[in-house]
Amino acid sequence: MSLLFRNREIEKGASQRLKLSPARRFVMYWVHHVQQGVASLGELTRNPFASFMTMAVLGLSLTLPTTLYVLVKNTQSISAEWQQASQITVFIRDGVKPAAVQTLQQTLRLNKKIAAVEWVDKAAALQEFREKSGFGEALDALDSNPLPDVLLVTPAQQFRSSEAAKRLLFELEQNPEVAYGKLDVQWLTRLHALLGLAQDILGGLALLLCLAVVLIVSNTIRLNILSKKDEIIVMKLVGATASFIQRPFLYTGMWYGFVGGVIAWCATSLLLWWIEGAVTRVTDLYQSQFNLAGLTLSEMLVVWAFAIGLGLLGSFLAVRRHIKMIEPS
Amino acid sequence: MIQFEQVSKTYPGGHQALSQVNFQVKPGEMAFLTGHSGAGKSTLLKLISLMERPTTGRVLINGHDLRKMSASQVPYVRRDIGMIFQDHRLLMDKTVFDNVALPLIIEGYSVQEARKRVHAALDKVGLLDKVRHYPTMLSGGEQQRVGIARAVVTKPPILLADEPTGNLDPKLSMEIIRLFEAFNQVGVSVLIATHDLGLIARLRYRTLTLREGRLIDDGLQPEAQP
């Protein structure tokens, strides 16, 4: 379309395109973009080292927050499990008769908030301790059993959250036979605080790394633009619009993100595999089964989309600033 | 076609490259722009192609005031103007075909759609056999002709040339001028800036003469004037 000459002969290409149906024009539009995208992939090979470095930086920068995310996710599921299994240890007052303890046990069993009550008899506990500790003779020297009777109370399913369990503990402590009860919620609270902290750090770190990625991509694209200065000038001289000139650079940024995302997947998997080895050695000591959950498919796609988004954003910033500054003179 | 009204151009730094220039090039006219080095020839052409903007006065193309053209419209203005440079500004890492096809690709042609026109343009400048070559494999005169093919491939109504014969010997220079004449004969308005007075003297075309930014002569040939 001519701006200055209204009746300038409409070009062949354009007139042909006008005859195309909207559907076909839509398809052609995308075919054209894909062609350009693939062409810009070829551009990457012109400067393979710089391109690869940028992709690697992009991928590795995303690896750290992604791995942290996976770890936090796993810790959350573990802590949820542990929280579910929370038990209340109820210590019985010294001098309470075994019959009274049994009555208490039975009363508690009828309580709807309680799933199970196990009585650890103090005599049995002392016997076990005597056998296992090797302090047998020293214990013989004691005239009375220093251990209290203990009831292990498992709250019913709905009363296992730390808040409900705390209320149950308070309720249990109202019984006259009970000396005190112990619900180890403190470590749970601490774990939650730690998880919260980890999430905050993760957020901050991710933000900083994303910023760094955008700046690095933007800088690489800036160098690409400067190395093609002459070509850009010539294109401007023969009437190329800014968006036409920008497009290949935007595609390049997109490819950086595309490949960087895949690098992030691989590096994250590798890192998690390595961490899992270490975690397994620890959990084996505690005889507990533990499987590190990796990235789900949708999480992988999010990482990928993120990488591509960052690549595009970086190139967009570079293109905005630098293509405008290159003018023929 | 091209009209200058009281156009002055002062570069940042205070140098006045053009002052109060008035002239008009009619549709289908061919004219030369001459003057010593630094007289303002390139500046004048840059005001037409919107590489520079006038400080005062206005430039019109086909009656359209170029002051009204926004930055985003500049590319579309340039598509109506074929430009030729002394250093021809070819892309050295692209083939002759790709260089000449560039303006068409920019207008949205596919390579297949562009092929016929590129071949036609290269045929006109006599370089059809060099279509697969790279500019570095060509002589100076041939490179300049590739530049001309690129300028005319979209059939613009206006051709501007800045010292197109600057690096060429008289024989090659004349060949280039003959090419411009051929385009002019099919209705293209042509404005050629050159300080090669010997070349102009052999031709009978309107010659605009600049001296220190002022249009001092708008006649046939500088020598013919008192």
Ligand SMILES: Nc1ncnc2c1ncn2[C@@H]1O[C@H](COP(=O)(O)OP(=O)(O)O)[C@@H](O)[C@H]1O
């Ligand atoms: N971008 C610029 N900035 C400042 N001065 C310039 C610029 N371009 C050209 N000039 C000055 O303007 C005058 C005219 O230059 P130019 O139009 O290139 O002359 P010509 O093409 O006739 O040799 C010269 O004195 C030159 O130094």
Ligand SMILES: [Mg+2]
């Ligand atoms: Mg000049």
